[in-house]
Amino acid sequence: MVDSIPNYDKSKSILESSNPDIYVALRQQRLKYPKNLIIGHLNINSIRNKFIFLQDIVKSNLDIFLISETKIDSSFPNKQFQIECYKLFRLDRNSNGGGLLLYVNEDIPGKLITNFNFPKDIEILCFEFTIRNKKWLLIGIYKPPIKSNLTFIEQLSKSLDFYSATYENIIVIGDFNMTLDENIMKEFCSTFDFKSLIKEPTCFQSTKPKCIDLILTNRSNSFMSNSVIETGLSDHHKLTSTVLRTQYVKGNPKTIFYRDYKLFDSGKFQEKINIDITNKNPQEYDSLHSIFLENLNKYAPVKKKKVRYNNSPFMTKDLRKAIMNRSKFKNKFCKNKSPENWELFRRQRNYCVKLLRKTKMEYFKTLDSKNLSDSRKFWKSVKPLFSDKGLNSGKIILNENNELQTNESIIAETMNNYFVNITSTLDLKPDIIQGFNIEENRET
Numbered sequence: 001m002v003d004s005i006p007n008y009d010k011s012k013s014i015l016e017s018s019n020p021d022i023y024v025a026l027r028q029q030r031l032k033y034p035k036n037l038i039i040g041h042l043n044i045n046s047i048r049n050k051f052i053f054l055q056d057i058v059k060s061n062l063d064i065f066l067i068s069e070t071k072i073d074s075s076f077p078n079k080q081f082q083i084e085c086y087k088l089f090r091l092d093r094n095s096n097g098g099g100l101l102l103y104v105n106e107d108i109p110g111k112l113i114t115n116f117n118f119p120k121d122i123e124i125l126c127f128e129f130t131i132r133n134k135k136w137l138l139i140g141i142y143k144p145p146i147k148s149n150l151t152f153i154e155q156l157s158k159s160l161d162f163y164s165a166t167y168e169n170i171i172v173i174g175d176f177n178m179t180l181d182e183n184i185m186k187e188f189c190s191t192f193d194f195k196s197l198i199k200e201p202t203c204f205q206s207t208k209p210k211c212i213d214l215i216l217t218n219r220s221n222s223f224m225s226n227s228v229i230e231t232g233l234s235d236h237h238k239l240t241s242t243v244l245r246t247q248y249v250k251g252n253p254k255t256i257f258y259r260d261y262k263l264f265d266s267g268k269f270q271e272k273i274n275i276d277i278t279n280k281n282p283q284e285y286d287s288l289h290s291i292f293l294e295n296l297n298k299y300a301p302v303k304k305k306k307v308r309y310n311n312s313p314f315m316t317k318d319l320r321k322a323i324m325n326r327s328k329f330k331n332k333f334c335k336n337k338s339p340e341n342w343e344l345f346r347r348q349r350n351y352c353v354k355l356l357r358k359t360k361m362e363y364f365k366t367l368d369s370k371n372l373s374d375s376r377k378f379w380k381s382v383k384p385l386f387s388d389k390g391l392n393s394g395k396i397i398l399n400e401n402n403e404l405q406t407n408e409s410i411i412a413e414t415m416n417n418y419f420v421n422i423t424s425t426l427d428l429k430p431d432i433i434q435g436f437n438i439e440e441n442r443e444t
Contacts, residue, residue, distance in 0.1 A: 040241035070099035137167035141174035314363035
């Protein structure tokens with residue numbers, strides 16, 4: 001006996017010709033456009049229990065990603081939703097509805113506009129970024145269904161009138177809860193010369209799918225490869241994405257060095273050090289230090305690896321595979337709304353939830369108990385879960401001569417040269433400062 005089947009439309013899925021696996025589909029998009037900026041949006045309908053699955057979608061695949069209807073409040077710290085190598089910006093309503101999260105790849109030079117001219121009752125985030133010396137304004141929005149369409153468009157239009165004088169390239173992305181067929185949206189797009197990059201249905205809440213998750217821009221020729229993909233994370237909405245034609249240079253991955261203790265034998269290591277000390281009889285610290293390092297490099301060799309967008313620490317191969325199968329069954333059900341397909345998706349969905357809980361428990365059980373007894377290490381691991389206070393992990397990026405510079409040494413040297421020579425262009429007479437004649441003062 002299966003659960004009741006939702007009243008979905010039996011039309012063909014928009015993904016009929018695409019890969020049913022969300023991870024594979026996004027990865028193929030990234031491999032096809034490795035140097036292009038990819039922008040996406042998803043109405044997730046509460047992020048609190050879906051973040052572990054979401055971050056695996058975002059990492060390496062999307063450069064700018066807006067999440068609407070997050071349903072969180074200030075009791076959820078930023079660290080709980082932080083993704084490595086991404087800057088996080090958020091706007092909350094309350095834990096029962098609304099809210100926005102914006103993820104931006106830290107290699108993209110830009111800033112959040114905090115003094116934007118928008119009413120407080122509009123849920124909106126504005127981000128300015130620069131690609132190839134071209135400045136863009138990205139506006140992420142969420143319009144609740146209960147808010148008047150006319151009021152929302154009027155408020156949005158007034159603010160766009162103000163910013164269109166500053167920004168020539170604008171992109172508005174989010175859940176409008178309105179379709180392009182409505183007269184008010186037609187007039188809005190015509191006024192600001194906006195074109196929608198998304199044409200396919202994105203919301204399947206009713207029997208008639210609608211395209212309400214929009215990506216609007218006044219530079220439609222600057223984008224390509226627009227797509228709508230089922231993620232299995234949202235109840236009714238699909239992920240929308242677009243690719244900017246302009247390419248940008250990403251920062252190089254960090255190379256870290258570490259010692260491999262996989263085959264380390266402490267007994268043999270100590271025995272070999274004792275033998276070498278007895279034979280060589282070192283009289284100075286440098287000799288003793290070289291003996292120690294020589295043996296340590298033998299039993300625990302130094303290795304290096306490049307750090308990119310790593311998975312969550314408790315993400316396993318089995319959990320990743322289960323998520324892929326869940327997405328596959330969800331897309332299969334969207335194509336054919338049969339009881340059998342719904343049962344396959346329902347079972348796999350429930351299995352993913354159970355496996356996630358089990359994986360998290362196993363991960364925390366295997367944590368080093370020494371870190372629990374060391375108060376400094378304990379609070380360093382636990383504090384981010386309860387507070388946003390801490391060191392800023394964001395890196396500095398300089399846009400010098402239309403080229404992104406991430407090397408710390410070069411950045412430090414560039415800034416040093418700038419401030420050392422900052423007064424060289426000023427038209428100042430060396431012997432007169434604020435009307436005081438140095439030569440006359442010396443004579444007296």
